[in-house]
Amino acid sequence: MPTIVLKNVVKKFGKIVALNEIDLDIKEGEFFVLVGPTGAGKTTTLRVVSGLEKIDSGELLFGKEDATALSPAERDVAFVYQSFSLYPQMTVRKNLEFPLRSPMYRESGEEINSRVEHVADLLHITPLLDRMPDALSGGEMQRVGIGRAIVRKPQIFLMDEPLSDLDAKLREELRVELRQIQSDLKTTTLYVTHDQVEAMSMGDRVAVLNEGVIHQIGTPKEVYRKPSDLFVAGFIGNPKMNFLSCKIVEGASPALDLEKGLIHVSLSEKMAKKVRGFSKKEGLIMGIRPEAIILHREKGKSRLEAAVLFLEHFGSMNIINLQIGEKILKIRTHPTQTVKQKEKVWLEFEEEHMILFDEETGKSLAIG
Amino acid sequence: MYIMSMIRLINMTKRFGKTVAVKNADLEIEKGELVVFLGPSGCGKTTTLRCIAGLENPEEGEIYIDNEMVNDLPTLDRDVGFVFQHYALFPHMSAYQNISFPLRAMKHKKSDIEREVMKVAELLRIDKILQFKPSHLSGGDLQSVALARALVIKPKVFLLDEPLSTLDAEFREEARTMIKKIHLEIGATTIYVTHDQMEAMAIADRIVTMNLGEIQQIDAPEYVYHNPVNMFVANFLGSPGMNFIDCSLEENNTLKLGLDGKILQINEKIVKKIKAVGEDKAVLMMGIRPEDIKLSFKKDVYGFDMKVTIVEEIGPENIVNLRSGDHVVKVLTDPDILPKTGETVWAVPDQDKIRIFDQQTKKEIL
Amino acid sequence: MDRKIRRKRKKGIKVAGKVIIFIVIAIVFVAYVFPIFWMGVTSLKTKVQIFDPVPKIFFKPTINNYKTFIGTAEGGEVGAGRAGAATSFIAAMGRSILMTTSVTLLSLLLGTMAAYVLSRYNMPGKDDLLFAILSTRMLPPIVVLVPISLLFTNIGLKDTYIGFLLLYTMFNMAFSVWIMKSFFDDVPFSFEEAAMCDGYTRFRAFLKVVLPMVKPGLAATAIFCGILVWNEFLFAIVIGTRKWVFMPPTIFTMSYGAEGIIWGVLASSSLIYIIPVLVFVYLVRKNLLRGITFGVIRG
CATH class of the missing domain: 2.40.50.140 (Nucleic acid-binding proteins)
Structure with missing residues (x-):
């Protein structure tokens, strides 16, 4: 599992500066959370790391290797999205198999089966394997979505608000499960959320972003007890400071x-x-x-x-x-x-x- | 017959095709009360609200607003203000035009309209943004304009359908405080729908908890929290919700827990309670709130041992997740209590706070 | 008491509502289906029966009309069917089917590719391009009939397969691009992104993930494009003079005899003519319902 390093990364959309000189150093096996309000640049950061967006300037390193020129598939990252999750025309099983059948990985049938079953077991979705996505509840869909990311054993998990469309209760439950799975797999994870409780509860370290700028990076406790500025102080904590x-x-x-x-x-x-x-x-x-x-x-x-x-x-x-x-x-x-x-x-x-x-x-x- | 309530539902049922969205709802809301309908998505809370507003017609039962049966009245004549989840502001009109829209529809005098709009705008602190169109306003301001549009007609009843759910978390807390403050100031009868139990607890005079189309419990927030009638309510309220462990009463008046048969000492009161209903077989469920469990790092007969999995540090408190087999127990602790992952600890429930439920009916044994 | 009466009344209103809806549907149904039914009946009548001032409900059906335009009628109706009617009818049917299929496939292929690009990529002048594509449908076709006819004569495309293929595909492009674009717009981009992260190329992600999700759009586009070609008369009769004569002009020439319109032949050939379309629509009807509403597709 590599470290992820961003140095001075700038990303613009037309005249809008989405990321303004971002510096990040994500350690091996770390659960790293990007938190901030809408438009803070957290999702853009995630997409830059995944290779779905190209950076305008700065450096992006995986380990010691320059990753800027690599395609998303070559970076070996798995993405979990907020609301999209599954291909509607495929059963849950087909959805889980999909990454393993890609030209890049093309596993043997036996291997595919055993991996799918293992992941289904891990996420408690074995009974759902032969259903179509439209017969699933929101929570089940998101479990399968997470399963799709895990099944390939990628180098890095990228999660873009995977829990934010779910009911509060389910969110509470899944955030612990997700954290548990990550600490078992020890896969470097970059997790985006706008919910500061989620950020505090899940992250080994947290980066607080606003308007394309990182305000503070630290452990949840540091960010809560020693906020670096008014923005962080107001954003972290419920009720507010x-x-x-x-x-x-x-x-x-x-x-x-x-x-x-x-x-x-x-x-x-x-x-x-x-x-x-x-x-x-x-x-x-x-x-x-x-x-x-x-x-x-x-x-x-x-x-x-x-x-x-x-x-x-x-x-x-x-x-x-x-x-x-x-x-x-x-x-x-x-x-x-x-x-x-x-x-x-x-x-x-x-x-x-x-x-x-x-x-x-x-x-x-x-x-x- | 004269009823003192502002809103009254009698045995109301609403179906969509074969699905029963709301089943036999009975409810009474006093004048000036702020009542919250709380439940997970699909529990029928919004449907109930829409029935009261006249946006849906129930198949059975009666709806009274201010002692008048309104089943057959269109929304227009029910004198209700409705705030939609996605605001439903007219994009081609300025904030002022949006707010004054219902008054203009009622053909009020221009000077009256202006006075009324300004009054509400000042109350909601949006008097400076009245000339802007919705596309130029922030989420919080849009919310305020939508509220103002409902307030301006001074309805008998104020109906809010998840008004804060589209706001960013940082504004939600502020907006919630504002709604509560306005309610205290003008005292309009209000029904507020949400799936967020924090929001419900924070602003409600009374909470109507719903699940699967049925009303579970109607009580004041603290009362519901401490005296939930069943397991659903107990778990839905609180963050995290109540922990449950299946258990049975042993011969020697201890509880045998579903955690690999671990034994928990319990006091006389609980034993009596269980025996009184004669349910001493394996159909019980122990419920205990996360904040009512103490962690002990050495053996304690009034506790049970479990392994620490994940400690969530969420600022003013920690959530310690414990596991034993398939059972997960959450414990709320002070921020300085930090057990290590994999460590064995004893979870010691506060004996006075232990609740016993019937596993079959999911109801509490009193 | 009062309540009960009111409830009863309410129930009554509901039943009445259903009856009214049923009647309206019945009227609409009859209005749409009756002409086809009448066409069928007429196709089985003799000339005398057709012109009977009081149409009989029961009559002795004849298949002579069918025989006539297929060219095997003996003696039969006079005037109908020029020499070689049989070959001309079957051949025209074949040409129509061939042309409709090729144009539909080509329009789908080009339209889908263009629409995907216009939906997914940003480029300068995109909106103008979309408008330009739409503008090809803004003039009534008859306006360009003469220029195109002259042009085709000059460059040797008149009365050729390629000529018609190009012409009809051009007609259909605006439609297929716009419809397919709206369908692609409804598919969240994250589907392709996820597939790309999973090790698929952009093109394979398009084939494996996106295309199956826009099936209703493909069905709707295919039907509209197909019907447009199948029914096209104006250009067919002006440009397709000898080799590429399609069904609509053929029916036209077959049913006009010395004594005017031969109704029996017109009815029977038209009836045969609409069958392929009916079969096609029937086959894709499941997708069509969702496609025609142009609604958001959901999983």
């Missing part, structure tokens, strides 16, 4: 002034030290995850007053929506925590989870 405008008030003990003087949050000595090092003191944004805000029933120093807008019960947790000036703040609490509508509460921000961003550039300055 809360953002408050912020400036650093200097003095004997530095503090954070939030929402133009709404509250002064004093900092511990450790944080104060870090903050002193920042070159920029104004025009900042403080980001904090909903689970890093503590709800109090009493006033207190550095606690921000807020009014309860409404409460969302999710069973394993509650999300409390709070009104602060024009903004809505979300905090995540234990399911037993309840509040009444319009009730006044006071919020404490856990300073080790605060992240400061430069409002202009969006880049993280980081504290906590």
